[in-house]
Amino acid sequence: MASPYLCAAGAQDMSVTSSIWKVVLSLIFVIAFIPACLWLMKRFQFAQMKLGKSDIKIISAQSLGAKEKLMLVEVEGERLLIGVTPQTISHLRSFPPKATSFASVMEEVDRENTAAKKDDGDAT
Known part of the structure; x- marks a missing residue:
């Protein structure tokens, strides 16, 4: 039991x-x-x-560090390259709306910087 x-x-x-x-x-x-x-x-x-x-479009963003970014934004048809940190937002450059991608914008900036360096080299 x-x-x-x-x-x-x-x-x-x-x-x-x-x-x-x-x-x-x-x-x-x-x-x-x-x-x-x-x-x-x-x-x-x-x-x-x-x-x-919204009239503001984020086209592309590239992280540069933990809290820093480069952003390509479009406002009223104009593209702006801005730097974003926790403390500030800085306007770096304006581009016409023809650029199709962040890579093409960066290539354009690189070409312009290379041309500027050549001009500086020729002046000295």
């Missing part, structure tokens, strides 16, 4: 096991819920940006 103590111990083991499963399932739910919320926030933010139709 089973003693009442063994029955009570079996019931207690079952309740401990079920509570462990409840904790594990709750943890899995929370871990899955956080990325789902982040995804929804990004999705709604992107939808708001589309609906806003």
Whole structure:
């Protein structure tokens, strides 16, 4: 015959096991819920940006360090190269709207710098 103590111990083991499963399932739910919320926030933010139709467009951004960036933005058809740091935003150069990519803009700047160096070399 089973003693009442063994029955009570079996019931207690079952309740401990079920509570462990409840904790594990709750943890899995929370871990899955956080990325789902982040995804929804990004999705709604992107939808708001589309609906806003802002006159300022970020064409390209290049990270230069932990908190420094070069950004090519378009405002009213004119492209601007700006430097962004935690303290300041600096206008570096303006470009006509013909440039199609950040790489082509950087190549144009490189060509102009090379030409300027040649002119400086010829002057000395």
